[in-house]
Amino acid sequence: MARVITITSGKGGVGKTTTTANLGTALAMRGARVAVMDADIGLRNLDVVMGLENRIVYDLVDVVEGRARLRQALIKDKRLPELCLLPAAQTRDKDAVSPEQMVYLTNQLRTEFDFILIDSPAGIEGGFRNAIVGADEVIIVTTPEVSAVRDADRIVGLVEAAEKGTPSLIVNRIKPRLVNRGEMLSVEDVIELLAINLLGIVPDDEAIVTSTNRGEAAVYDQHSLAGRAFLNIARRLNGEEVPFLPLQDQPGVLERFFGIFGRRRT
Amino acid sequence: MGFLGNLFGGGRRDRSASVAKQRLMMVLVDDRYKLTPDMLEQMKIEMAEVLSRYLPHVDSDQIEVTLLRGEANDHLKAEIPLKRGRDE
Numbered sequence: 001m002a003r004v005i006t007i008t009s010g011k012g013g014v015g016k017t018t019t020t021a022n023l024g025t026a027l028a029m030r031g032a033r034v035a036v037m038d039a040d041i042g043l044r045n046l047d048v049v050m051g052l053e054n055r056i057v058y059d060l061v062d063v064v065e066g067r068a069r070l071r072q073a074l075i076k077d078k079r080l081p082e083l084c085l086l087p088a089a090q091t092r093d094k095d096a097v098s099p100e101q102m103v104y105l106t107n108q109l110r111t112e113f114d115f116i117l118i119d120s121p122a123g124i125e126g127g128f129r130n131a132i133v134g135a136d137e138v139i140i141v142t143t144p145e146v147s148a149v150r151d152a153d154r155i156v157g158l159v160e161a162a163e164k165g166t167p168s169l170i171v172n173r174i175k176p177r178l179v180n181r182g183e184m185l186s187v188e189d190v191i192e193l194l195a196i197n198l199l200g201i202v203p204d205d206e207a208i209v210t211s212t213n214r215g216e217a218a219v220y221d222q223h224s225l226a227g228r229a230f231l232n233i234a235r236r237l238n239g240e241e242v243p244f245l246p247l248q249d250q251p252g253v254l255e256r257f258f259g260i261f262g263r264r265r266t
Numbered sequence: 267m268g269f270l271g272n273l274f275g276g277g278r279r280d281r282s283a284s285v286a287k288q289r290l291m292m293v294l295v296d297d298r299y300k301l302t303p304d305m306l307e308q309m310k311i312e313m314a315e316v317l318s319r320y321l322p323h324v325d326s327d328q329i330e331v332t333l334l335r336g337e338a339n340d341h342l343k344a345e346i347p348l349k350r351g352r353d354e
């Protein structure tokens with residue numbers, strides 16, 4: 001039974017596309033047949049994050065408008081044969097697709113894949129609504145910042161109003177040192193404010209920058225903390241109980257000097 | 267907070283994370299229920315008025331109203347300290 005999961009956030013730039021690419025890759029690494037769909041029509045990005053931008057021939061709008069069959073538009077991942085990307089159109093706008101067409105498209109994908117991950121555009125307008133209309137579950141990505149949390153709360157309400165159940169939460173770009181100093185909202189604070197179930201905690205990690213530069217998912221990088229966090233989230237999506245990673249401080253100069261004071265866990 | 271935190275500026279002013287949390291709580295109440303800080307203040311004053319009919323020494327400035335988000339429902343929690351005055 002296929003699962004359609006939409007990754008959304010309200011605010012832009014919090015890591016939806018990175019999350020979609022990494023979860024899709026992680027699920028496929030574990031043997032699932034996965035399609036990742038870029039629903040951000042007009043601002044396509046999932047292709048470059050996954051390093052597949054040179055392989056695009058047809059896109060989502062071509063399929064919807066009948067210029068291409070779904071199978072022609074799906075791009076196979078470079079490494080994982082069970083992972084496919086359905087790219088967004090770059091030259092059209094979000095009104096190019098109707099909610100009914102999105103439902104039809106996701107239902108077509110259901111017959112061929114175990115997981116369909118939809119990368120939602122930012123905002124609360126048509127593009128967002130199209131991204132959730134065919135979903136069984138919704139994941140909200142937020143960062144521990146007031147603007148992102150506020151927007152996430154708005155999205156929780158809209159997802160519930162659309163009768164998609166209560167979304168689950170990924171808190172991205174946590175900086176344990178700042179949290180320990182009381183200068184960044186903790187994961188507990190964010191959960192208390194939003195009151196939805198926590199699916200994962202992803203630490204701030206420079207490896208995301210380098211992996212995105214190369215168009216390779218961070219889950220391939222054994223040393224990337226964020227990559228490991230995404231692998232764990234993929235396991236949780238598969239129903240496994242996986243404890244949250246302890247967030248180790250990167251000790252600062254002074255704290256390193258004092259040694260024992262420098263290491264704390266959250 | 268830890269040793270260094272205490273040494274350098276601990277307690278000097280509120281940590282920004284707790285400021286952020288407090289501000290967010292207010293903003294989310296407003297977003298979800300269209301309850302502005304002004305309306306919240308007015309609500310406290312009126313609550314104090316009603317309560318004063320039954321209890322002496324209720325001060326609207328002392329009332330703390332917070333919104334708690336639950337699984338199914340949100341809760342508005344009011345903390346109303348009562349001055350321990352035996353009839354003066």
